[in-house]
Amino acid sequence: MTATATTDPIDRLLSAIAAGLPGPAGVRDDILSELRDGLIEAAEANARNGLRYREAIDLAVRQFGDAHTLVASFWPEMAAARARRFVLGLFATGPVVAALWALAARSRGYGSERGLFDSGSAHLAAALFVVAAVGCGLWTIVATGRVLRRDRLAPQMLLLGAAATGAIAVIADLAVLSMLALPLAAFPGQIHQLALATAVLATGTRLAVTSHASWSCISSMSSSASQSLLSR
Numbered sequence: 001m002t003a004t005a006t007t008d009p010i011d012r013l014l015s016a017i018a019a020g021l022p023g024p025a026g027v028r029d030d031i032l033s034e035l036r037d038g039l040i041e042a043a044e045a046n047a048r049n050g051l052r053y054r055e056a057i058d059l060a061v062r063q064f065g066d067a068h069t070l071v072a073s074f075w076p077e078m079a080a081a082r083a084r085r086f087v088l089g090l091f092a093t094g095p096v097v098a099a100l101w102a103l104a105a106r107s108r109g110y111g112s113e114r115g116l117f118d119s120g121s122a123h124l125a126a127a128l129f130v131v132a133a134v135g136c137g138l139w140t141i142v143a144t145g146r147v148l149r150r151d152r153l154a155p156q157m158l159l160l161g162a163a164a165t166g167a168i169a170v171i172a173d174l175a176v177l178s179m180l181a182l183p184l185a186a187f188p189g190q191i192h193q194l195a196l197a198t199a200v201l202a203t204g205t206r207l208a209v210t211s212h213a214s215w216s217c218i219s220s221m222s223s224s225a226s227q228s229l230l231s232r
Contacts, residue, residue, distance in 0.1 A: 009061050010039050016067035022220065023078040024085050031074050039064060079155035079220065083162035084144035086213050087137045090169050093206055094133075100199040101176060104184055107192040129172040136165040159217040166214030173207045 014032050021028050039060050046056035064070065140161035143153055177200070184196050 009057050010036060010043075013039070013061055013064070013067055013070075017070050017074075020067065020071035021074060021078050023082040027078060027081040031077070035064070035070070076155045080144040080158050082220070083140050083158040083217065086162045086217065087140045087165050089213075090133070090165055090210065091137055094169065097173070097176075097199070097202050097206055100195070100202050101180060104192065104195040104199040105180070107189070107195040108184070108187045125175070126172075129168060129175070133165055133168040133172065136161055136168060140165060156221045159221050163214045163217040163221075166210045166217070169210050170207060170214065173203050173210070177203055177207075 014036060017035065018028060018032055021031065039057075042060035042063055043053075043057045046059045047053055049056075051059060140158060143161065144158055181196070181200055184192075
């Protein structure tokens, strides 16, 4: 069977499915590739049973089902991949941003780290933020992995776990900016100012990306609910 013979019906179906599966491009591409291979194999089997190529392709498309049904069946996988990638990104960028702020604080000079972030309440708040973010994030990573059966967890719960982790990260980043940016800006020195600008830029970028991604997860929860109903 030639590729030309399969182009229109299969590509139309796959394009409709791709439009309904927002999330990591790599996971979506793997799903579409698997579907394309399955459609072509089904069409070839139909052709061996005596159907013309175009009829065999049309029948294969009907055998696989409509785009809405297929999107609903793959939505949990996409939701899990989206939530997992978001949380892993937060875990990767958190230590980098923290290191940049530590560098900015120490660039003021020897002993200048004293008097900054020294109160017990600040330490307690930081510890609570870290515990909450790590706890939500680890739950999301475990829930979206292979240890647990994802089919027992609603996709909305996975997206909610990722959004909660992101919300905690946003609050923590805002707290760091409000507590450290202005006090550190009062110290002179080109190296210090450059280190501070780098920390502020990194935090601002993380804030923007995390806020958008968290809201996207929340917005996707309603779509996930409707897709779950369609798959039943």
